Amino acid sequence: MTDATETKQIICEQGKFFGRLIVRRKLRNILLFLFFFTCTSGFFSVAARPVRVSSPNNCIQVELHEQEELGGWILRVNYMDSGRTVLVIPKITLGLSRSDQDFSSELKFLKVGKSRLVNERYIAIHGKRSQCSNQANEVVVSFENPSKAKMNLIVRAYNDGITFRYEFPEKEGTFVVKDEFTAYAIPDSTVRWLTKFNPANEGLYSAQTNGNEQNDWGYPALFNTPDKACWYLIHEADLDRSYCGTKLTNFGEKTKYKLTFPDKWNGREKGETQPTIMLPWKSPWRVIIVGTLADIVESTLVDDVSAPSTVAKTDWVQPGKASWNYWSDNHGTRSYKTVCAFADLAASMGWPYTLLDWEWDAMTDGGNLEDALKYIHSVGVKPLIWYNSGGEHTWVNATPKDRMLTHENRMEEFAKLKKLGIYGVKVDFFESEKQDMINYYIDILEDAAKFEIMVYFHGCLVPRGWARTYPHLMTYEGVRGAEWYNNGSEFTSTAPEHNAILPFTRNVVGSMDYTPVTFTNSQYPHITSYGHELALSVLFESGIQHWADRPEGYYNLPDAAKNFLREVPNAWDDTKFLDGLPGKDVILARRKGAIWYVGGINSEIRRDKNKALKFNFLPKGGKYRLTLIADGEYDTEFSTRYLVVDNNSEIVVKMLRRGGFAASLKPIN
Structure with missing residues (x-):
């Protein structure tokens, strides 16, 4: 029995006793009214x-x-x-x-x-x-x-x-x-x-x-x-x-x-x-x-508050991490060799998925789509694929444009994708939240479910609770994410503060395909530290988490950071807010099974921060092996510590300006 229920019962019992006293004083009607509302x-x-x-x-x-x-x-x-x-x-x-x-x-x-x-x-x-x-x-x-x-x-x-x-x-x-x-x-x-x-x-x-x-x-x-x-x-x-x-x-x-x-x-x-x-x-x-x-x-x-799931059988809905070639090479999917390199990255890191982004229908450089799919499957990775939402509602002409637009198009296309062993579709460029577009979103979700194909949306609305109603809707963009390092120089300076606002705003209401965790640079550089970038793997939640960096960006990491990205989940059993203020800093702890992961970032442009990290969110009586991967002496260096902690432990973590840290806590049996 909860405390609220016990309190309610006590109040009701007191109301009954009080009501009897007043009835004896011939104020029965008034007190029955009060008694009703007390209970x-x-x-x-x-x-x-x-x-x-x-x-x-x-x-x-x-x-x-x-x-x-x-x-x-x-x-x-x-x-x-x-x-x-x-x-x-x-x-x-x-x-x-x-x-x-x-x-x-x-x-x-x-x-x-x-x-x-x-x-x-x-x-x-x-x-x-x-x-x-x-x-x-x-x-x-x-x-x-x-x-x-x-x-x-x-x-x-x-x-x-x-x-x-x-x-x-x-x-x-x-x-x-x-x-x-x-x-x-x-x-x-x-x-x-x-x-x-x-x-x-x-x-x-x-x-x-x-x-x-x-x-x-x-x-x-x-x-x-x-x-x-x-x-x-x-x-x-x-x-x-x-x-x-x-x-x-x-x-x-x-x-x-x-x-x-x-x-x-x-x-x-x-x-x-x-x-x-x-x-x-x-x-x-x-x-x-x-x-x-x-x-x-x-x-x-x-x-x-959203409607319960409309999908009865959901064992085919599999959250996971994906390699993604667009951030480091806007035309990456046009190259068969690049697609294979990112499939190898996913296989090496133990990530289940790789995404074929736009221009997959123009693939050359040694192979076409069918060749790429054959290779991806051969290394034990599952392919995902991009589509333009199509129609006159979008000015973007990137192909394939119209294959999601009508029920007949979708049924034909989803049947092909199912046969090709493709597990999910990324549909882009909706550009409206009018009623007809809301219907279009839901049409895609309902038709995809018939073929057990997962869905995520880009160029889209922010979540409205659909992940409960349509659990195969894995994530949405609806955020200024790492892709903006390709759109101009502005994101270089604004990203640190922006990243420390999103856990309090956009990511509160649903999955967010920010495409995080980049250590090399894209068209414009980032000034966040390696520790900051690693922390985003915990701070940002997405049903399919697309790691955006090029293969060497991950291969060249120290073992501790590389292993962290192999192991860190992207679907969680629990989430705890530990510390922070919007736009200043944030520390979150998330649990999968018995293992906890912690991520923290500092958005300050010029000032380092020392943060007291308390472990009172851990179960009492247990010991945990802590692997703490924090900022080193400079932005591109890590400092790794291994400790044994429990519910009463507290340590101080240093974050560089625009810095951060990530940690895992595994129970010691």
């Missing part, structure tokens, strides 16, 4: 002004209030910090506008349903945690507008955040959603980490202290309350065919971040900007992860 996990007033629902651990509370002067409704989010209540978000504006009528003002409260405990467990094949729990207190609040049309608001309070969604419960009808009025009021002096929206979601994050910069902002967005007591991350989840992706916009009111539909120009103006819905209908979940930085980083809330 529920949330508190609701009779007129739902306000409606309150609390998380199972009572640390997070969301309230529904009526804005009487406007005739609308808002949510307010609170967080309990060391016994005091912190106002996290003072106002979340609610409402929708449909092509037939409005559901934002003059909404009449009808009822609030009985509080329901959502309590389910599921297994994640890849991600930051394998054993996941979807547990929350939920209420459904019912409204009607002046024309008597109904709208429900479904609200959940989790131990690590709150979620809400809209519902039209009527059984029939097709309408266009003209606008969604969900908007988050963020007071100035709130520190925020935001990225300017673009359809490829490959921007940098910038730290801001107010809303003076007005723009379209991408998900997820990270905030720290003015009193520094609470952090929260705003996102959305369980996006399906019935809606479009949204972004945040603070044009007009600088402190009001409103959900906004895609722009007309996205996807070369193909597709409608406003979604068409069929009743009954539920919107995607609006997600706010709330708490400490550890709560943010360790959360699986985006996946938790």
Whole structure:
């Protein structure tokens, strides 16, 4: 029995005793009312002004209030910090506008349903945690507008955040959603980490202290309350065919971040900007992860609230590491010899996969695609292959362009790939989050599953919880990754800070194909240390982790670092945040089976850092053999130590400027 359950039972028993006393004093009706609400996990007033629902651990509370002067409704989010209540978000504006009528003002409260405990467990094949729990207190609040049309608001309070969604419960009808009025009021002096929206979601994050910069902002967005007591991350989840992706916009009111539909120009103006819905209908979940930085980083809330897996048999879904030739040679797949060299790299390092990126259909230099596939299989490696998403929504003409575009194309192509022994497809250049493009993403996933082919997306949206619904969706780009060392000189200087922001933002919400861990240089150099690069193998989570460097970049490593990259997993049983601040530094520990791995980086441009590394995340009573691979005297040198540690141990690790470290902890039997 959990502490929260025991507390709830004690409260309920006290309420029963108190109710009997008052009944004797002839106040039976009043106290029965109080008793009813004492025994529920949330508190609701009779007129739902306000409606309150609390998380199972009572640390997070969301309230529904009526804005009487406007005739609308808002949510307010609170967080309990060391016994005091912190106002996290003072106002979340609610409402929708449909092509037939409005559901934002003059909404009449009808009822609030009985509080329901959502309590389910599921297994994640890849991600930051394998054993996941979807547990929350939920209420459904019912409204009607002046024309008597109904709208429900479904609200959940989790131990690590709150979620809400809209519902039209009527059984029939097709309408266009003209606008969604969900908007988050963020007071100035709130520190925020935001990225300017673009359809490829490959921007940098910038730290801001107010809303003076007005723009379209991408998900997820990270905030720290003015009193520094609470952090929260705003996102959305369980996006399906019935809606479009949204972004945040603070044009007009600088402190009001409103959900906004895609722009007309996205996807070369193909597709409608406003979604068409069929009743009954539920919107995607609006997600706010709330708490400490550890709560943010360790959360699986985006996946938790998303639909369960649609794939019954999943033994063919195999996370793993892949060699990737594009970073070091943009035209690498055009060369049969290069493809073979990267297959040899994967075989030598024990990585299961190698990726054939663009231009595989133009391969020469000693062999063609069939020759390359034969060689890859002969060395015990599994091939993955790239495709252009095709169609008029993308300006990129790289071939093959149209083989993923229609159901007939896909069924024919996937049948060929299955016969050729290809295990996964990378589909690129979507360039839109309009409803038609959301349908296209899901079409690819559903058709690929029929042939047991894994999928990952590039030039794409950021995760919306689909990895739970479609577990063969291994990763997404949706990030400014190492590829940007090929796009210009800017990433050389911005990467260290950027890398220390991503574990608190983009990688929180799902797998991230950053293509990390490079020791040589691409078209533009990097200034991160070797220790920093090695640490990214732990810090950055991706269901298929593409190591981007050329073969000699790995072959020339010292044995300890080389063995670390052979052994480090990329799908995890648990994740722990140990230390750090966005853009400054970060240390994470991740577990696979009984073995723990730790990665830490320093983003400071000029200053070395000494960090105390505590091992209190280890089980008590056990001894572990620590292999610590840290920065040496200069950027391209490692310093390796071997120690025996336990739960009470603590060591100091030095990180150079732009430096880092990686470590493994293996139990001593």
